[in-house]
Amino acid sequence: MIFCASSIKLTPNTTMTKAPELTKTKFDVRRIIGKIEGKHPGPCIIFFGSIHGNETSGYLALKRFFDPAVTRNISNKLRGTIIGITGNIKALNEGKRFIEKDLNRIWTHENLARISKHPELFDGNEYAEMRDLYAEINNILTGGATNYYFIDLHTTSGSTLPFVIINDSLQNRALARFFPTPVVLGIEEYLEGTIMDYINDLGFPAIAMESGQHDDMESEDIHFASVWVALVAAGCLKEEEVRGYKAHCDRIRFAAVAEKRNFYEVVYREPVNANQEFVMNNGYSNFHRVAKGETLAHKNKKEIIAEYSGRIFMPLYQSQGSEGFFIIRKINKIWLRLSRFLRKNKLEYVFTVLPGIQIKPEERNVLIVNKKIAAFFSTDLLHLFGYRKVRINGSKVEYVKREIPQYTQPYYLKTEANKQQ
Numbered sequence: 001m002i003f004c005a006s007s008i009k010l011t012p013n014t015t016m017t018k019a020p021e022l023t024k025t026k027f028d029v030r031r032i033i034g035k036i037e038g039k040h041p042g043p044c045i046i047f048f049g050s051i052h053g054n055e056t057s058g059y060l061a062l063k064r065f066f067d068p069a070v071t072r073n074i075s076n077k078l079r080g081t082i083i084g085i086t087g088n089i090k091a092l093n094e095g096k097r098f099i100e101k102d103l104n105r106i107w108t109h110e111n112l113a114r115i116s117k118h119p120e121l122f123d124g125n126e127y128a129e130m131r132d133l134y135a136e137i138n139n140i141l142t143g144g145a146t147n148y149y150f151i152d153l154h155t156t157s158g159s160t161l162p163f164v165i166i167n168d169s170l171q172n173r174a175l176a177r178f179f180p181t182p183v184v185l186g187i188e189e190y191l192e193g194t195i196m197d198y199i200n201d202l203g204f205p206a207i208a209m210e211s212g213q214h215d216d217m218e219s220e221d222i223h224f225a226s227v228w229v230a231l232v233a234a235g236c237l238k239e240e241e242v243r244g245y246k247a248h249c250d251r252i253r254f255a256a257v258a259e260k261r262n263f264y265e266v267v268y269r270e271p272v273n274a275n276q277e278f279v280m281n282n283g284y285s286n287f288h289r290v291a292k293g294e295t296l297a298h299k300n301k302k303e304i305i306a307e308y309s310g311r312i313f314m315p316l317y318q319s320q321g322s323e324g325f326f327i328i329r330k331i332n333k334i335w336l337r338l339s340r341f342l343r344k345n346k347l348e349y350v351f352t353v354l355p356g357i358q359i360k361p362e363e364r365n366v367l368i369v370n371k372k373i374a375a376f377f378s379t380d381l382l383h384l385f386g387y388r389k390v391r392i393n394g395s396k397v398e399y400v401k402r403e404i405p406q407y408t409q410p411y412y413l414k415t416e417a418n419k420q421q
Ligand SMILES: [Zn+2]
Pocket: 052, 055, 154, 155
């Protein structure tokens, strides 16, 4: 594992420089921001910018990276391929998070099964954007790379230091560890239909890099530095092949220095429906400590009280969004090591000696448990083994984890294809 070492004494930068009002102007936006093919075989690394249209930072950082003046001679030493993709083009042009639907909440199994069968029926802006992205991703995955890595570049509505957010799998953790920031895992229990979900279901690592607040000019710089860090993490370039690699690492670490490189776990989500008025109390920045019983926000003028002590995470300070805030808690290092040992050695098989428990034959990452036995399962135990999603299927409970082998197609698309035959 390569970490970015620093000999420079850094202090946190607390001032925010506001970015110019670019979001109101029309960008000449293309789906593929840039593509560089290396002279040597290797992995393919794919960056998404502005899946949320009001988050211009990712798109602008990728535009900057793919400028020929920046990456002029890179292909001689590059192993594999680098691709930059724009997310929500129309919303980016209009400076909105989305037009009709959140593009990062519609990658559900149902929609993916439907899109593979009847792409022509997908109308409305975000479904059309999803259809394009789906086709691009499928096209890229036929390219014969040694592996595929996906980095989704985001920013937040409230002030924050940079952080990485992942679904809890070992390969996501391994990729996230390269970034000198805190890592938050377990988001899959609380969010449905993210593009990361889709990629992880395919068996490839996919992480989101949140660089700062939407309007902070620093956010773009940190995304730009993150692109270089990700290239080294994926093995496309060696540290010594990136000019100023240490400075890129320091750029991110400097912004994140107030928070150590701890791992956190999501323990609570405050949902917000489209017809609800949500107002977050002022003064909460990301990772701000909160105590159980503290008033955090108002929903339809009713007080929202913290149900847990922990840290506030991604408080909503904009009009669009379906999560008011999350609460996260620090994860013990021993838990991280133990969970890695159990998952690497596939010790979930010990469960199957018990009656009423089996591994699902067509989905090896799913544990099927009789409902009566499921009552004795603790969430903490399941999390340790990587099972974070729960599905009810008749008299059975299905626990789903992310540690899955790479498929050419996830099971729900295979099932749909079988039905058509
Ligand atoms: Zn976002």
